[in-house]
Amino acid sequence: MVFPTLFQLAVKSVAQQIHNEKIPIDFNLDIKSSNAVVKELLEMDPQNIEKLKTHKNQLSTVTELDLRKFKIDVEGILNLKNFKLTSLNFGDLYHLRTKYPDPTNSYGMDIVSLLERAVNTQEKMIHLGFSGEEDKRYMIGWEKKVSKLLPSLQSIKITFSRFCQHCQLSNLCDSFPNLRILDISFATRLSTLEGIKNLKHLQKLVMRYVRIEDRDGYKELSELKNLRFLDLSGGIGPYRSISPIPVIRSLLQAEIRMENLEFLDCSMTVVWKHELKEFLEHHPSLKTVVAISTKCDKSHIPTIDLLNYNSPDSIMKSLEYAITNDRSDLAEDCILFIAEKLNTNHNQLDASEISGLLKALGYVLRESKNNMTNYRAIRCFAESKFFE
Template identity: 55%
Template sequence: MPPPTLFQLAAKSLAEEIHKEKIPLDFPLDTKSSNAVFRELLELNPRNIKKLRTHYHQLSSLRQLDSKKCDIYEEDVMNLRKFNLISLEIGNYYIKLPKEFQRIDIVSLLKRAVNSNSRKMMIHLGFSGKEEFISGWEEQISKLFPSLQSIKINHKVFNERCQFSNFCNWFPNLRVLDISWARGLSTLEGIKNLKNLQVLMIRNVVIRGTGGYKELSELKNLRHLDVSCESERYGSFDRMIIFECLLESEVRIENLEFLDCSMTFVKDHELRRFVKNHPKLKTVVAISTACARISIPAIDLLNFNSTHSISKSLKYALSNDRDELVKNCIDVIFRKLDINHEQLNDLEISKFLNALCYVLREAKCKSVKYLVIYCFARSNFFQTERFFTSYSLEILGIVELIFKSLKNVEYISVQLNAHPLILSFFYRIVNFLRFGRILQDGLLSLIMEKTVELSYANREHVFLKILTKASRFMSVDQYKSMCENTKVMKALFAIAHKLIKQNSPAYQQIIEIIVSYMNQASENTLKFLVTNCQAVEKCIDQILMLSELPTKDSQKHLLHFLMVFSSVMSDEQLRKCYGGETIIRLVGVINTVGLRNSFEKTRALMLFSTLYLLLTKNLTEHREFIKMKIKEVSKSWSQSNLLDYHKMSAKILNALITSKDSTDESICSFLIFVSAFIYCEGYETNGCWNFMETPSEIYFENFPIREVFETVRTWRSMHGSQFCIKQDGSKMNRWFNQF
C-alpha cells in the first residue's frame, strides 16, 4: 500500500485536532485545504456540517462539499448560498425540514441552496433519488447548472413520469453518470446521447429487457464501467443475471479500459469472453466472484488470486467506500494468516500486515475496523514465533494504530466489542515472553497502561494474566520504571477496589501485583497515590470489607500499604483519613488479645505502626483507646509461644529498625514487638519506619526493657556475623554495641 502524502496526513491530523477541539478553527484555509480538511471533518462526524455556519470566514474558500451523510436542516440549506461551490452532494438519506417539506422538491431545494456563482460553476451534483421529482425536473436542473459534467442520483425510481431516455436528452455533456441502485429500468435506451460519457456507474442495477445494454456499444468515449453488486442488499437472482444480460446484448465498448463486476455471478468463461470482446480493457475488478482465483494474460485482475492482487483489491474497495468488498478482502487475509501462514513467505506476510494497518488508518466504516482487530486477536499467525521474532519492531506501531483508529469511532458499542479482542492480542504478546526475552520499553508500558484501562472489558480476567506475566518477565529497569508509572498504579488500586466489591477471586491477585510495585515505589509516587487516587481510603475500605469474609490474607498487604503511605502523608491527610471512628473500626479487625499465629502478628505490627504515628503527632482523639490496645497487643505478644528466633534474618531486622530517623526508643519498641518471629518477607521497603521517632513514654510504659536486651543478645549470638547496618550505620552500631 503506498503511503499517504504529507498533505493528506496534515489535513487528516488537523481535522482530528479541530474535531476534538484541541485546535481552534480561528484561521482561514485556502481552497485546497478547506476541501480536504472539511471532508475529513465530515468523515469523523457528519454533525460537523454545522461548522459551515459557525466558521464561515475560515471555510469561505470551500469549493467541494459532500454532505450526503449529514442531517440537513433549513438553516444549513440557506447557509450553503454563501459558498461558491463546484461540487455538491446533498441529502443521501436525511433532509430534515419543516413538516410541509417532508417530501421536498429537489429543484426547489437546489434553487434555495445554491447561489448564482455556484450554478454557473457547478461541475458535479449528487442527490438522493428518494426525494420528490416534479415533472420536467431534468430540464430545470440542466438549465440551473449549465456546466454540469457529473451527476450522481442513487436509488432513483424510473417510470413513465420520469424516463431515463428523457434524462439523457437533457444532459448531453455528462462525462460521469452514477445511477447505482436505480429501479424500474428495463433498458438503457437513450444513453447513446451521452456522447462524452467516460464513466458509467450502474452498481446494483438490473436491466432485464432484451438488448437493454445494447446502446453502450455506441459510447465511444466510455472508459470505466461498473456493473457490480452488493451481496447483502441484492437478490441472488439479480446478481446472477447481470452479466448474462450484458453478454446477451452483445455489447462492444470500443475504448473500455476498466470493468468492475464484483459480487456478480460472472463465470470464468463469461469474463474471458467479455475481455476478448474488449481489446483495450486493462483492469477488471472481480472481487468475490467465481473468478476470484483466475488470472487473465495482459489484464490487471483484482481478485484473490495472489497476495499482490488481494492487496490491490483491498485498496480499491477501501478508496471507493465499498465496505462489503473490504470485509471480504479482510476475511481472505484472515484465513490465509490463520490457516496458510506457513506457506507464505516474508514478503507476502509483510504485504498482509501493511494491508491490515492501511485499513485501520483509512477505513471509515466502524465494523471494518472491528474485523481487522479481530484478525489480530484470533488469527493463528499472531501467536507464532515467526511473528514475534520477524516483526517484533512493528508490534508497537500496530498496537498504537489500533487505539488511534478506535479514537475516531463515535459508537461506544464498537469500542466495547473491540476491547476484549485487544486484550486477547495483548495476551498473545506477553505469552511470548520468556526469561531473557523481553518487550520493548515503549510496548511494555503501552500494554500495561491499556490493559489496566480495559480491565472491565473481560469477564474472564485475561487482564490479570497479562499483568502477571508481563510483571514476571520485566527487566530490572522496566520493573523500576513500572513502579513509578502513576497511571498504572492508580488504575491497579481502582481495579482492586472494584473487584473486592464484586467478591471476585481475582482480588487477591491484583493485590499481589500492587505489592510487587509498592516495594520499589518512590516517595513521589506514594504521595501521588495518596493525593490523587484516594489510595489510603480505598485500603481502609477494603480492610473493613475483608474482615467480614472468611479469607483475610490480603489484610496484611493492605495494612502494609497504610504503613507505607503514612510515611509520606501530611498531618492534614492523616487527620482526614483516620479521623472520626475510622481508627476504632480499623482496630476492630485485629485480634489484640491472644495472638495465635504469625499472620495475626503481622497484621498487628502493620496496623500499630501507623497508630504510633497518630499518637506521636497527636492526630487522633482516641489516644486512650489506642494506648489500651497497644498494651493488649504487647501482653499477647510476650505470651506468644511462637518463638521462632532461628527464622529471623538480618534482612527482617534491617527492615524494622534501620532508618535514618530511628532512635533508641523506637528501636527498643520494635525489638519488643519482634521478640518472637513475625513473617515480614516482602515488606523490607525503604523508609517504612522513618516516622517512628516518638517520645519514650508512649512506648515503654509497662514494657520490660529486659526483654529487649534478651532479644538482642539471642539474635546477635545466632546472626551477628550476618548483620549489616545499611542506613546510618554508625549510630545503629553504637547502639547495638551497648549489648
C-alpha cells in the same frame, strides 16, 4: 503499499485541530486544502457539520461537499450559500420534502427551490448528487427544471429505489446531454438503458446493483464512444438483497462493444474466467478489471491488472480500491478472505505472503473510516489461529 503524503498528514492534523477547537480563527486555506480538510472533518465526526457554520469564513474556499451521511436542516441549506460550490452531494432529500414542497404536486418536492437556496454559483455547478424516496409522485419532472438551473452539470449521482417509476432514464439523458459521469446505482425496475446513447460525452458510468433482465436493454452501451470507466458490480443493495447478476454474460450475448473502455468493475457478479477472457478479446483497451468475490477472484490474466485474491499484491490493490471508493462491502469481503488464509492455510504461506497479508490488514486500520470494516480487521487479528 501506498503511504500517506505530507499533504494528507497535514490535512488530518488541521482537521483534528478544527475538531478540537484549537486552531487560530484567522487561518486561511486554498481550495484544494479546504476541500480536503472539510472532507476529513466530516468523516471524523458527523457533528462537525456545524463547523461549516462557525468556520464559514475560514473555510470559504470550499468547493466540494458530500453530505450523504448527514441530514442537513434548513439553516444548514441556507448556510451553503456562503460557499462557491461546484460539487454538492445532498444524499437523502426526503426529510426536506415538507420544507420545500412542490406547489404543483402535493406529494412532491421543489428541488429547484432547494437548489436556488443552496447553490451560490449555479452556472459553475459541475456535480450534483442526491437520493430520493420511492413514491412515484415524488420529484416528478425534476430533470428539465434542474438542467435549466444548472446548465454546466457534467456529473450526476442519483439514487432512487424505483428509478423508472418517476425518473425515466431517457428523460435524464435528454435533459443533460453533456454529462461526463453518471451514477444510477441501486435503481430497480429499470428494464432498459434506452436513451443513454444520447450521452455522447459520457466517460464514466456507475450502475451498481442494477439488474436489467432483458439483455437487449444493454445495447445502447455500444454507442458510448467515449466511455472509459464502467462499474457493473453487484452485491447486496440498501433496499433489498439480490442474487448475483451474470452481467458479463449478458453483455457478451448482446454483443456489446465499448471500444475505448479502460476500467471495468464486475465485483460480486457471476462471471467465469472464460467469460472474462472473451470480454477482454472484445475490449482490447481494457487495462484494469476489478473481480472481487467472483468465480475468477483467484485467476491470473497477464494482459490486465486484475484486482482479486490471486496474490498479496492484488489483495492490497483490491483493498485500496474498496476503501478509496467507500466500498465497505468489497473491503469486508477482502478481509474475510485474509482471515480464512491466516486461519486455515498459514502453514503453507511463505514469509512474503504473510507480510503482505498483515500489511493489508494494517492498511485497513489506518485508512478505513467504516467502523464495521475496522471491526472485521481487528477480529481477524484476534481470532486467527496464525497468531496462536
